[in-house]
Amino acid sequence: MNKKERAAPREVRMADVAKEAGVAPITVSRALSTPDTVAPETRRRIDEAIQRLGYVGNRAAGSLKSRRSNLVVVVIPSVTHHSLASMIQGISEGLAPTGYHLVLATSGDSREEEEKILRAFLAQRPCAAVLHNTVHTDECRRLLLQSGIPVIETGDLPPEPLDVAIGYSNFEAARSMTAHLASRGYRHIAFVYRWAERNERTDERIRGYRAAIAQAGLPSDDGLLFGSDAGVAGGAQTLRRILAERPEVDAVFFTGNDTGAGAILACRREGWAVPQRVAIAGYDDTGLAICLQPTLTTLRIPRHEIGGAVADTILARLAGREVARRQDLGFELCVRESS
């Protein structure tokens, strides 16, 4: 066994492909990135050479030279929220046919964590950034603006987005649901948010709730705001707590993931008639809502579509097209038996 055989097999480079195909490296580069600018016959020879040699391009080299990668970085609080997973799925599907890839990190709703993640992400020289948060540390804002890449915020629609905001109005959604409950004649409407999620989205929803309460001429009462654990079990437990502490409550608006469904199940178990004893409303229209008894009144937020719009907007921006700075994809009030 001589030295040649023992040496680590050198990586197949673009130059090797070029030699094999009898062209210059740059022609291979063009055949890969802009096939239309290369003669079909040349392209064919290059494709064959790539096949024969098993060539796999090196994006690190390409990114270094071109000063930009094909990575889209995404920072979300958590993947396990069904709503966020839907959005990610939408982005993923939108980017799949393109050459861009999705780099994901979870911040757990901490602005400091977001900043830390972002700093590391920017070292990848991403071509775009997606943030679910709309409130950031000053340093974050500085880093993002300085990077010069498209930045998409998806959590809410702030009046002045950092760059582009795509989503819906948490304020309007919560106001709309609360107004619906008030219009049905409920007088003691409780509002439930997730403990772990006291962020700007929650704040906006509380603002919306208060606005509707005021408009309906009902008394403002912060004792009707309740924190809750997430999930079905959290919702069930919180409903029991609410009715124990404030028996006059006749409607509850659950804004946490699946908590509304949990409340319906708790009512069945306890024998509380819905909506006669207490009306229930949920946030995010998952498949569960229409299978419950009674069916659950919810807000349908177009999470998957938001993801798709994020992908489209990134692609448009990278192609140099103008895009709307604020894209409101709205929401839908799904009134069902529980209210």
Place this chain on the structure above:
Amino acid sequence: MNKKERAAPREVRMADVAKEAGVAPITVSRALSTPDTVAPETRRRIDEAIQRLGYVGNRAAGSLKSRRSNLVVVVIPSVTHHSLASMIQGISEGLAPTGYHLVLATSGDSREEEEKILRAFLAQRPCAAVLHNTVHTDECRRLLLQSGIPVIETGDLPPEPLDVAIGYSNFEAARSMTAHLASRGYRHIAFVYRWAERNERTDERIRGYRAAIAQAGLPSDDGLLFGSDAGVAGGAQTLRRILAERPEVDAVFFTGNDTGAGAILACRREGWAVPQRVAIAGYDDTGLAICLQPTLTTLRIPRHEIGGAVADTILARLAGREVARRQDLGFELCVRESS
């Protein structure tokens, strides 16, 4: 306005930091990647210079030189499955304190799509790959083996993993649940899988189901295998179909996401007593199971822990430590009122 003012501001490079701190570039590099090998005082000067100049490293350059990136690529069928989202969350949390990032793509259970994605991913020169599939195209296997990076498969525990497999046995899980139902005296046990998910995991589960049926001395009957849409609504609809087509069925094992819960809800609605008229079992123990009436018998799969083990294993391998090629994290049969 002269030329200098109009020129795009040149990126701050490591060399600039080095000059500012009065050291060589390599020392800056070391201060960032292996701080322990640099004197504290030097490190302090470098940190200050980085602060002052607002330096953000360039991973493309680093990866090019070191021939390896800090990217872990992950290919899963979909993010919207709660089970997969939990696993991703586990990986994400495990990698967060390290310098590694997670690049995600969804393959929709297509091997061809997986190959396409992988080919693009390998151009990033990732430091590790995670695949939920355990069955791949030949080309995929070749690419992965040739890349020389750690490859973790998570969907099942094949006898001969490509590299490392981390997860649980779909066969044993399904066998265990079916055996439980048989031991309770049910004689006509139906098995429900997701239409869209006829993959090797489903096949293993069907094998497990059949093994338990045979061992219990029950007749083999492929007419008891039913495809179903996903989600609560899919499960509800499928249960109705099963009892209409095969009224003798006295137990149904739902292996799709949330379909078992949908079946329980359908029974409540139709007035079918569970488990007297029909017993119901589900797959994956979400919070919903214990909130239903009756509570739902399920299989608890440690999805989040699997994600954590994936992260740990990648880190171990990259640190040059040996790791087990097959890590069985098991499952737990959660017997509740529905069976």
Place this chain on the structure above:
DNA sequence: CTGTTAGCGCGTTCAC
């Protein structure tokens, strides 16, 4: 503990 040297593999720029 710190520095010198020498590329990594590709794409931009400009010429033909």
Place this chain on the structure above:
DNA sequence: GTGAACGCGCTAACAG
């Protein structure tokens, strides 16, 4: 439609 030359910013290898 194709090519030559150069350098992107960083770190491996070795020396001191």
